[in-house]
Amino acid sequence: xxxxxxxxxxLSVPEGENLVLNCSFTDSAIYNLQWFRQDPGKGxxxxxxxQSSQREQTSGRLNASLDKSSGRSTLxxxxxxxxxxxxxxxxxxxxxxxKLTFGTGTRLxxxx
Amino acid sequence: NAGVTxxxxxxxxxxGQSMTLLCAQDMNHEYMYWxxxxxxxxxxxxxxxxxxxxxxxxxxxxxxxxxxxxxxNFLLGLESAAPSQTSVYFCASSYRDRxxxxxxxxxxxxxxL
Numbered sequence: 559x560x561x562x563x564x565x566x567x568x569l570s571v572p573e574g575e576n577l578v579l580n581c582s583f584t585d586s587a588i589y590n591l592q593w594f595r596q597d598p599g600k601g602x603x604x605x606x607x608x609q610s611s612q613r614e615q616t617s618g619r620l621n622a623s624l625d626k627s628s629g630r631s632t633l634x635x636x637x638x639x640x641x642x643x644x645x646x647x648x649x650x651x652x653x654x655x656x657k658l659t660f661g662t663g664t665r666l667x668x669x670x
Numbered sequence: 671n672a673g674v675t676x677x678x679x680x681x682x683x684x685x686g687q688s689m690t691l692l693c694a695q696d697m698n699h700e701y702m703y704w705x706x707x708x709x710x711x712x713x714x715x716x717x718x719x720x721x722x723x724x725x726x727x728x729x730x731x732x733x734x735x736x737x738x739x740x741x742x743n744f745l746l747g748l749e750s751a752a753p754s755q756t757s758v759y760f761c762a763s764s765y766r767d768r769x770x771x772x773x774x775x776x777x778x779x780x781x782x783l
Contacts, residue, residue, distance in 0.1 A: 562712070589768045589769065590768065590769055592771055592772070594774075599776075599777075600776050600777070601674070601760055601774035601775050601776040601777050602713075602760070602762075602772075602774040603774070604771035604772065604773065604774075607769065607770075607771045609769050647712075647713075649713075651768060656701070656718060656720065656726070657703070657715040657718065657728055657729070658713075658715070658772065660712040660713040660714075661712060662710060662711065662712045663712070
């Protein structure tokens, strides 16, 4: 059974710093891994999707990497801003499965 | 752009009451999903549909029923609500291609007293 872990559960950093969020998964037989952002009281917004054959994806100040063999992904946020404060969730889509398996998220606070 | 719309946004029910949550998407997505989100447990899949007229069970289907009579709508029903079903419910949709992202609604916050 696929399990997805995100550590730490919460992170606070000063504005302007670069930061890395971590995601690990137990079964490397995946189609893809997806990073989401969730603002309080809101739904999930897809940030980046990395296919199993890819090593990384970039969108603006965000860069997500995938190391399938070690079961790890990182989300790198450059030059953090207060507007980046949110909960970040990763999810994997495993072989033979139509569903996503989610981690419990990292709550990020950017301190002005 | 409407995207994925969920109604209602909030609801309080008494134990034993029934209700239906509605999800509508305007992106012509084939797949639709219902998740619940509980503190410390992440999102868990309740039921999903791979096309009009089809439904399938997810991880936590007990106590819920679903229907997909039209491609754009996916309904989640609680026949006899229980306090354990207090949660935030999210609907999502996607294209059939597994490498397309899922798009989420803003959720329905449901409390069962």
